Amino acid sequence: xxxxxxxxxxxxxxxxxxxxxxxxxxxxxxxxxxxxxxxxxxxxxxxxxxxxxxxxxxxxxxxxxxxxxxxxxxxxxxxxxxxxxxxxxxxxxxxxxxxxxxxxxxxxxxxxxxxxxxxxxxxxxxxxxxxxxxxxxxxxxxxxxxxxxxxxxxxxxxxxxxxxxxxxxxxxxxxxxxxxxxxxxxxxxxxxxxxxxxxxxxxxxxxxx
Amino acid sequence: xxxxxxxxxxxxxxxxxxxxxxxxxxxxxxxxxxxxxxxxxxxxxxxxxxxxxxxxxxxxxxxxxxxxxxxxxxxxxxxxxxxxxxxxxxxxxxxxxxxxxxxxxxxxxxxxxxxxxxxxxxxxxxxxxxxxxxxxxxxxxxxxxxxxxxxxxxxxxxxxxxxxxxxxxxxxxxxxxxxxxxxxxxxxxxxxxxxxxxxxxxxxxxxxxxxxxxxxxxxxxxxxxxxxxxxxxxxxxxxxxxxxxxxxxxxxxxxxxxxxxxxxxxxxxxxxxxx
Amino acid sequence: xxxxxxxxxxxxxxxxxxxxxxxxxxxxxxxxxxxxxxxxxxxxxxxxxxxxxxxxxxxxxxxxxxxxxxxxxxxxxxxxxxxxxxxxxxxxxxxxxxxxxxxxxxxxxxxxxxxxxxxxxxxxxxxxxxxxxxxxxxxxxxxxxxxxxxxxxxxxxxxxxxxxxxxxxxxxxxxxxxxxxxxxxxxxxxxxxxxxxxxxxxxx
Numbered sequence: 001x002x003x004x005x006x007x008x009x010x011x012x013x014x015x016x017x018x019x020x021x022x023x024x025x026x027x028x029x030x031x032x033x034x035x036x037x038x039x040x041x042x043x044x045x046x047x048x049x050x051x052x053x054x055x056x057x058x059x060x061x062x063x064x065x066x067x068x069x070x071x072x073x074x075x076x077x078x079x080x081x082x083x084x085x086x087x088x089x090x091x092x093x094x095x096x097x098x099x100x101x102x103x104x105x106x107x108x109x110x111x112x113x114x115x116x117x118x119x120x121x122x123x124x125x126x127x128x129x130x131x132x133x134x135x136x137x138x139x140x141x142x143x144x145x146x147x148x149x150x151x152x153x154x155x156x157x158x159x160x161x162x163x164x165x166x167x168x169x170x171x172x173x174x175x176x177x178x179x180x181x182x183x184x185x186x187x188x189x190x191x192x193x194x195x196x197x198x199x200x201x202x203x204x205x206x207x208x209x
Numbered sequence: 210x211x212x213x214x215x216x217x218x219x220x221x222x223x224x225x226x227x228x229x230x231x232x233x234x235x236x237x238x239x240x241x242x243x244x245x246x247x248x249x250x251x252x253x254x255x256x257x258x259x260x261x262x263x264x265x266x267x268x269x270x271x272x273x274x275x276x277x278x279x280x281x282x283x284x285x286x287x288x289x290x291x292x293x294x295x296x297x298x299x300x301x302x303x304x305x306x307x308x309x310x311x312x313x314x315x316x317x318x319x320x321x322x323x324x325x326x327x328x329x330x331x332x333x334x335x336x337x338x339x340x341x342x343x344x345x346x347x348x349x350x351x352x353x354x355x356x357x358x359x360x361x362x363x364x365x366x367x368x369x370x371x372x373x374x375x376x377x378x379x380x381x382x383x384x385x386x387x388x389x390x391x392x393x394x395x396x397x398x399x400x401x402x403x404x405x406x407x408x409x410x411x412x413x414x415x416x417x418x419x420x421x422x423x424x425x426x427x428x429x430x431x432x433x434x435x436x437x438x439x440x441x442x443x444x445x446x447x448x449x450x451x452x453x454x455x456x457x458x459x460x461x462x463x464x465x466x467x468x469x470x471x472x473x474x475x476x477x478x479x480x481x482x483x484x
Numbered sequence: 485x486x487x488x489x490x491x492x493x494x495x496x497x498x499x500x501x502x503x504x505x506x507x508x509x510x511x512x513x514x515x516x517x518x519x520x521x522x523x524x525x526x527x528x529x530x531x532x533x534x535x536x537x538x539x540x541x542x543x544x545x546x547x548x549x550x551x552x553x554x555x556x557x558x559x560x561x562x563x564x565x566x567x568x569x570x571x572x573x574x575x576x577x578x579x580x581x582x583x584x585x586x587x588x589x590x591x592x593x594x595x596x597x598x599x600x601x602x603x604x605x606x607x608x609x610x611x612x613x614x615x616x617x618x619x620x621x622x623x624x625x626x627x628x629x630x631x632x633x634x635x636x637x638x639x640x641x642x643x644x645x646x647x648x649x650x651x652x653x654x655x656x657x658x659x660x661x662x663x664x665x666x667x668x669x670x671x672x673x674x675x676x677x678x679x680x681x682x683x684x685x686x687x688x
Binding site: 131 | 219220224227228230231245246247248250251276277278279280281308309312315339340341342344345347348351352355356401412415416417419420423432433435454455457458459460461462463464465467468470471472475
């Protein structure tokens with residue numbers, strides 16, 4: 001039982017990885033079928049796993065309500081009630097008027113509003129945080145400002161050189177930096193895969209034996 | 210108190226002043242548009258040229274990765290892409306990797322009324338939400354029906370004539386990504402099967418996509434609301450993105466002014482020989 | 485219907501921005517927590533619908549093999565129970581194995597081979613700018629790669645190349661910063677436009 005609990009699962013990534021990689025390099029019908037089934041399994045598992053975040057949310061807010069945390073438990077209760085109501089409405093009839101109203105008007109607006117609020121923070125940080133204290137920061141800010149004026153039509157009105165320099169920055173100018181990051185990420189992916197199949201990468205399996 | 214410079218006072222200014230400033234600066238051009246001209250970048254032009262090279266009857270896969278929060282960035286470009294492909298007589302298959310993709314699909318139908326004139330199931334299909342990222346894209350390249358046994362509306366895929374002729378990557382003329390998620394299409398459809406990949410990314414992805422554009426892994430790229438406005442200009446369909454560009458101009462100008470103001474003391478100190 | 489739409493959308497919208505433009509207040513907290521609840525509810529509804537579509541329906545139609553991923557998917561939830569957490573490791577192992585297989589095979593050509601090929605391929609044209617760009621990208625990439633070499637100290641020949649590489653990366657980050665400003669401002673413009681439309685200051 002200890003073997004099943006603590007060791008057996010480590011062989012699964014090795015076998016699965018071998019099948020998928022072999023299917024990539026060789027055209028063998030049986031390998032292809034096995035790879036297809038494995039990919040479908042992964043899609044189904046990741047779909048079912050979407051609920052993990054939901055459970056975590058309910059646990060956190062449920063504890064807030066249970067402990068009657070001052071100033072918080074009422075809002076946690078609102079979260080739980082909203083979740084339960086919308087979930088039941090959606091499960092019973094996802095095309096129903098009430099669920100569609102919540103989805104189309106409340107969720108859509110709130111989602112857009114929450115993400116857009118970061119626009120405020122970037123404006124206040126423009127004055128408070130973006131200081132060119134050394135050559136590196138100065139280069140970053142100058143490149144950033146040129147691109148800002150390239151993206152905005154007013155840049156060309158202020159100086160016709162902005163789009164010229166900006167287009168160069170958006171093309172070859174930034175290419176070495178991002179190409180390097182891409183190469184590093186590519187090699188890192190291969191190294192990570194090697195660490196997983198040799199059992200050296202255990203972080204995602206959680207703690208304990 | 211008396212030796213406080215204007216920059217010190219600006220530093221201590223309540224952040225809400227900046228927030229209200231940005232609201233005013235955005236509101237003004239929306240109420241009173243300026244209409245500054247927009248020049249088109251080569252990457253946006255390449256994307257548009259690719260769209261207009263699609264032949265009648267070609268099947269195009271469009272991945273609506275954007276959530277409702279990125280509508281201002283990408284919806285305008287998606288509308289132009291859809292209108293252009295309909296003009297070319299292409300057949301369209303839509304999928305989406307965001308839980309609210311059905312909302313984006315409904316919004317697109319409102320903005321592109323011509324979609325309703327197409328015969329659903331034969332000329333256009335909305336397969337709906339999928340999860341699994343690269344694994345899903347790799348499996349779709351081999352067998353779409355294994356990821357989508359039915360479309361978003363629950364119609365079995367066997368009952369959709371378009372899907373019987375477009376069930377694997379080799380049946381598609383092109384893949385267009387929207388907002389994000391482009392890497393899986395490049396890696397699982399573009400490289401192994403040679404399917405042309407292009408699309409529009411959110412502005413933040415512009416840098417990450419530049420190497421793919423330079424190496425030819427994608428043939429065209431429109432970046433952010435600016436890219437969407439460029440597509441609207443090329444297609445001569447001014448829309449939401451073009452309208453937003455005036456607000457972009459005013460906010461960006463304010464942004465640079467604030468950065469210059471913030472750095473004036475540092476520049477002054479450097480000139481005076483201070484640290 | 486129009487007023488209910490604006491109440492459902494415009495009300496929480498103002499609630500969220502009341503925090504930025506005024507101060508933290510109960511309306512903002514309420515809108516924030518409603519958003520949490522509704523966002524997760526929609527995620528859960530979509531997950532249930534999709535699972536039904538891609539796994540349960542095929543299973544009920546006779547494709548018995550789908551019982552395996554369904555059980556593995558449900559096994560993920562044992563992560564919340566200390567005593568049975570080991571079951572979730574099998575689900576994660578399956579996911580990790582597929583993902584590293586798919587991503588590793590996909591990354592080889594586009595992310596590594598094509599990028600190196602593109603860097604070392606001389607331009608076709610004879611324009612000075614093409615050659616300048618080619619040399620800039622080539623030398624810049626080598627210098628930036630040397631900056632990320634952490635197994636050797638940046639001394640000797642590595643010192644200037646790593647320094648140049650760092651500056652090259654700063655240029656790239658600056659460009660991304662400029663694009664980020666565009667991203668944030670376009671989203672905020674969209675929201676202000678919506679508010680102006682609700683207030684009938686500009687037409688829908």
